[in-house]
Amino acid sequence: MNRLLAILLAGCGPRQVPPHLRPEPTAAAVAPAADPPPATLGDAATQLVAGDPLVRRAQPRESGHWHAVPAPSGLPEWATVARNPNASPAAWYAVEQRSPGTLAVPLARGGRLAALEVVLASTRNDAALALPWLGPVVRDGAPLPAASRAPLAWLAGPAENAAERALRVAERSVLLGWLDAPDLPITAAVAAFRPGIHDRLTTSPPGALLVARAEDRRSPERGERGQHALAMATRLALLGAAADRDAEQARHADMLATHRTDEDDLDPIGRLLTSAAADLTANAGDDRSTGLALVALTASRLRGSCRDLPCTGLDRMQTLAAADRWSAGASAAVWRVIALKSVLDRLDVARDRPSFPSAVVDLADVLLGLGASTVPERLIRARRPDAAVWLAVSRAADGGDGTAWEDARAALAAQLVEACDAALATTPSPDVEDGLRRIRTRALAH
Numbered sequence: 355m356n357r358l359l360a361i362l363l364a365g366c367g368p369r370q371v372p373p374h375l376r377p378e379p380t381a382a383a384v385a386p387a388a389d390p391p392p393a394t395l396g397d398a399a400t401q402l403v404a405g406d407p408l409v410r411r412a413q414p415r416e417s418g419h420w421h422a423v424p425a426p427s428g429l430p431e432w433a434t435v436a437r438n439p440n441a442s443p444a445a446w447y448a449v450e451q452r453s454p455g456t457l458a459v460p461l462a463r464g465g466r467l468a469a470l471e472v473v474l475a476s477t478r479n480d481a482a483l484a485l486p487w488l489g490p491v492v493r494d495g496a497p498l499p500a501a502s503r504a505p506l507a508w509l510a511g512p513a514e515n516a517a518e519r520a521l522r523v524a525e526r527s528v529l530l531g532w533l534d535a536p537d538l539p540i541t542a543a544v545a546a547f548r549p550g551i552h553d554r555l556t557t558s559p560p561g562a563l564l565v566a567r568a569e570d571r572r573s574p575e576r577g578e579r580g581q582h583a584l585a586m587a588t589r590l591a592l593l594g595a596a597a598d599r600d601a602e603q604a605r606h607a608d609m610l611a612t613h614r615t616d617e618d619d620l621d622p623i624g625r626l627l628t629s630a631a632a633d634l635t636a637n638a639g640d641d642r643s644t645g646l647a648l649v650a651l652t653a654s655r656l657r658g659s660c661r662d663l664p665c666t667g668l669d670r671m672q673t674l675a676a677a678d679r680w681s682a683g684a685s686a687a688v689w690r691v692i693a694l695k696s697v698l699d700r701l702d703v704a705r706d707r708p709s710f711p712s713a714v715v716d717l718a719d720v721l722l723g724l725g726a727s728t729v730p731e732r733l734i735r736a737r738r739p740d741a742a743v744w745l746a747v748s749r750a751a752d753g754g755d756g757t758a759w760e761d762a763r764a765a766l767a768a769q770l771v772e773a774c775d776a777a778l779a780t781t782p783s784p785d786v787e788d789g790l791r792r793i794r795t796r797a798l799a800h
Contacts, residue, residue, distance in 0.1 A: 389415075393422045398429060399457065399539040407546040407555070408528045409464030410471070412436065428458025436465060443469075443486040444728070451727065455679050457538060460531030467524045474517040481505040481516065482731075488520055489668030489718070490728040496742070502735040508715045509664050519664050526662060527669050529560040533567065533648060535679045536641045544568035558662040559631055559651050566638035577637030580630045584650050586613070587626035588688050589786055591653070594623075595695040596789035598796060624659035645680025648673055653689050656696070656716075666715050671723025684780035688790070691773045694720050695793055698766055705759055711737055717747065724769050726750035767797040 392398040398420060402412040414436035420429035432449050435441045449462040470487040473480070485491050485505040506516040509523065532540050544565055547556050555561040590610065597606040613622040627650050634647035652673045654660040671693070677686040697720050700713040714736055718729040730746045741757040748756040753765020774794035778787060 391419050391422050395423060395427060395457065396539040396541065398423045398427065399542040402461065403542040403546050405546050407543040407552065408467055408525060409461050410468035412461055412464060426453065426456055428453030428456030432458040432461045444490065447490045455535030459534040460528055463528040463531040467528055470520065470524050474520065484520060485731065485734070488523060490722065491731050491734055492728045493731045498732060498735060501737050503711060503737055505735060508734055509666065511664065523664060523667050525555065526558065526560055527667065529555065529564055530669065530673055532564055533560065533644065534676045540564060540568050563635045563638055563644065563647050566635045567644055570639035571636060572639045573636040576633040577640055577643040580633030580637065580643065581646060583626045583630035583633065584646055584685060587623050587630060587653065588685060590623050591692050592688055592786055592789045595692050596792045621659060624654065624657060627654045627659065642681045645677045645682030646685060648677045648680065649682050649685045649689060656689065656693050668719050668722060670719050674723070684782065687777040687780055688782065688786060690723065691770070691777050691790060691793060694766065694770045694773055698770060705739055710739060721747065721750040724751055767800050770797045
């Protein structure tokens, strides 16, 4: 990675890089060879963090350095890629896919962040080069349509600030990587946060959760309150997703009205999710509270009501998968249904309208959550769908080689049925079960 950075930095102009993103000393300066091979995950994390909680330039060391660390650590797999100065984004993503819940996850994301910093600082300023470092996005070899959107347009906001938003998305992903499983050794990462340098990271919702987890904060009362708030928000969101008919939508509107605290409380679901995340973070020493906090934070991102903008990204379904490892799988399963149903509803309306681009990243994120290893750049940058877009969606959703919207929709509906079945298997409350069954029945009937 250091050789890659050196090559890329040679083309960088005078653009200023924020202090917390400036390169750390070179490998020679930090002299990693002086460290003996670690025998524990904690010792390994200390060597790898080396003062940078975002592990952008973690040193892979020589072959065999990590073999004494108890498996599964993900370290040998990560080190093999990290030693390659020309490692591709796809190689880094493959490390995550092979070693979920291990140190390889934050390390791989940190490596991608390091490359992204350099690409965005380059005088070439080619956003198309940055896109694959933000998600498993690939080009199929065919030329993109002439009317394709800019590579980072999906991040929303002014074009001149796209690079800053891209870095924030990538930084958040690293922080969430440290929370990919309960037994990850996070103490070294949290100890590396420096006041005045990393304040923006530590005060962000995932950063605050990471710090609270490292400090083993306990507040059972707040944890219980957070669970109740998340359950209520999940119930309201699911019943809203299930409300396809006029009478159902009217009942849901009345339900929302009863949960408003005052006339200015326009988004009671968003308020409940924010409250849930704060209370669950206060009890982050408890594994399940941390997992439910991850669900609450991800739900806020899915709804566009998160505090750490931009809320979007290609890692939201991954975070819900991580919540399963924290014993929060029941709540995560319902939010998978909500996310997939929301995408289907939006595509039903927007597929032939100018609003189609607003749905593509949510669609891509859902496809990755369904098991797709990559998504095509053509989809991320599409202004309007074509046969190639629907083919990519159909294939990613295990629907075969269909090239029409009807083919893609049928594949997504089948996946929605499976998601409902998974959520129903968690024995939800009666009203949540009713909402899941309505969604499932209508997906089968479409």
